[in-house]
Amino acid sequence: MTFVLTLGILLLMAAGLLAMLSLGRDSRSQAIQALAPALDADFSRLAALDRDLARTPFALFLRGQIRHVRNQLAGRRAERYFKIVDYSLLGDQAPEDQTLVLVQCGPVQCGSFCISHHKAAKADAFTDLTPEKRIRCKTDQLPDWVQGLRIEAEKPHALEIWLQGKGGKWIQRHPTLEVEWSNGLLLVYRRDCLIDPEQMSEALQQVLELADLIEKKPPEGGFS
Secondary structure, three states, X not given: OHHHHHHHXXXXXXXXXXXXXXXXXXXXXXXXXXHHHHHOOEEEEEEEOOHHHHOOOOHHHHHOOOOEEEEEEEEEEOOEEEEEEEEEEEOOOOEEEEEEEEEEOOOOOOOOEEEEOOOOOOOOOOOOOOOOOOEEOOXXXXXXXXXXXXXXXXXXXHHHHHHOXXXXXXXXXXXXXXXXXXXXXXXXXXXXXXXXXXXXXXXHHHHHHHHHHHOOOOOOOOOO
């Protein structure tokens, strides 16, 4: 029975990968590819997660087994390496598609953290990532606008202080976004939402602004 279940899940994953391949030929892919020169970025219709990303225990990756992305833009802006990708996973009710904006961002005062509108993800039997050891922030000591958010960090007090400054104002201006930092990478996205290609440049600029608020010194090196 276990073998049959495992085989069924693997076939489902393969079907999902084939679906991504077919989706990679649509008008969205063409529009994103056309955007690449303006961002001075390389475009890939389908790509495996980089080693850095695959080893980073982002909550989103804990929810899904897929280790490929589509419509990838990879480049460098404002001295930071970035990636904009479409990522799909099997959600609780149906498949979910979201555009991820990833920016290389050096160490932050509060350590690994997440600001989310959703419950913490649990790794499944097919995920070899270990969730980060984060502590829940005391939202009762924070402004009213953070109530209802799941806010966790390795050093929660440092994040609480950050949220009461310019960082908190950025989060307030983007109330629907999921924000997470781990292993030198900043991840920002809206769950089950694809960014319109025409808005990708502005979205990247906003995430770069957030990276500056979190870490002042631009990182060296790139995705490996």
